Amino acid sequence: MTTGTETPTTEAASAATPPKQRLSTAQMLHLMRLEMDRALRHGYPICALVVGLDGFDEVHHLPWRRALMPALFQELKAVTFQNDVRGLGVWTERFQLAIFPHVTPDRLLKLAEDLRARASSLKVANVPENEPFALSAGIAHNLHPGPMSFEALIQEAEAGMALAQSGGGNKTVQAREVERELDRLREEVDSQILEIQEFQSKLFADAGNTEELWGNQLISKVIELFKREPEKTEGVLRVEKEVIALLKAELAAWRESSTASRMIESQKTIDQLERRVAKLTESLGMTEAELQRVAQMKNIDLGLSSIYRSIQGLGGGEAGAEVKKEMLKNIFESNMALRAQLASLS
Structure with missing residues (x-):
């Protein structure tokens, strides 16, 4: 992977990169932009990776960052070679940026995971071993619909890294997938x-x-x-x-x-009403039968007054007087029972 460094570099980074291959950050970013333009013009995939350290934000962490970032960039180069991937990259004290033409997001995701795994066991001079560190990474690509530019690609990758860090760190995030x-x-x-x-x-x-x-x-x-x-x-x-x-x-x-x-309550009420109506119907049927039998008797007035006062047709000299009195007694009792049942329904 062709590399570039920002002005504040370490001796280790300078020694690791031969002078003839070293480019300034501005030159490297220009090459990245050209590569992005070619990818958009010819329609092949291109991905961006932004990697940052989780934590190490205090002033006294600055020397450690200056030692860690170039070492991590060497790990990134090693991972790209292992995965048979080529790209362009730069590093600063805050983050590492790389773009990879002809690389799909899934492939770059594996590369980022490999880098995070290697970083977890990395030992760097001047960085205390009891200070564990982890990486967060953001991935962006040009395979989704909509307008795309080099700036948009980098911003999307930076957003992914920020989302990874805000979510606890030590992870890789594709910002576009988060948006979806x-x-x-x-x-x-x-x-x-x-x-x-x-x-x-x-x-x-x-x-x-x-x-x-x-x-x-x-x-x-x-x-x-x-x-x-x-x-x-x-x-x-x-x-x-x-x-x-x-x-x-x-x-x-x-x-x-x-x-x-x-x-349930309605059904209970309906059941109760049905039982009451059945009883009422039965009582009314019995009473009606009694009344019909009585009506067949000659010279009998079924008026209500005859029940409470003198009852027509029941004089002592009338034929069948005792039978008639017994029937009217049954009718009277049935009516009283019916009145009580009707009262319970109201």
């Missing part, structure tokens, strides 16, 4: 919000009691809270997705339990 994941999560969250709003409108369409109104308002507040910030990190979107999914699940459970409980 964010876009996918945004779409999922938006889709879930629309779904839950439809669910909300159906569930609480006829909300009348206090509990249902409170649930309806809670859903609206949660959705409004999630819609407030358009720019969100991956972590925030994942939390939103989980919260909305949980809210949907709880609402579904509430709806099912509520509907089930209502159906």
